[in-house]
Each structure stands twice: as C-alpha cells, then as structure tokens.
Amino acid sequence: MKPEKVDKKELHKLFLSGKPIKEIALQLGSTSGSIRTMIYHERLRNPLDWPQRVSYSGKPDMDLLMMHGYECGECAVMFTVEDDMDVDHSITICPICQSEDVKDRGYGKFVATSDVMKRDA
C-alpha cells in the first residue's frame, strides 16, 4: 500500500467533469476529505483551473458557464467575469482596486449551481 498519492492531472480531469467528490475519491483510491483538501490547496494556487462548485446532482454537462478569467496587474488578484453578450470585456476593471490594468487569462468552464446554501455541515 502506497501512502496517499493522487494523480493531480487525473484529479483535475475528474473535477472538471463534474463528478461528485465521493466518486472522484473512490476512483483515485482516496477519501473525500483528502480530495477536498487537495482541491482546496490547488485552488489557492490556480483559482482559474479549479472553479468553485458546490453539491452537484445533475448531468456532467449541465449548467456549465463559460467564464472569462482576468488577473489584475496592480494588485494581482484573479477574478472572473461571466462571458455574457451584455458584458463589454474591453472595459473590465479590477473589482478590488478598480485598475484597468487587467490581464486576460482566457476562458474557463465553471459549474453553475444554485444550491450553495444546502450544505449544513
């Protein structure tokens, strides 16, 4: 038995596929707790690669939003803007320091869900 050694690439793939944490853990031979912790740490490093998601109970390709990711050149914060027709991305400014010096980090898929408040743990 090896100690916990999870393939980050595989984890990322499963994460983006929208699988429940429990299933990801099973598939990678880990526990839900470790997977959550790992995702949490990866997210701190690469917020754009690890979109926030909450309890999820639909088909994997449902409710995916395309978001536009930016990084502020002034305060280095990363933020996302929904890729909506109504949004003029040429005038995007930093939500923290209002700087217009924002770098485009490209698109990402984000799982949209409305039951954030359902978790009671």
Ligand SMILES: [Zn+2]
């Ligand atoms: Zn800023």
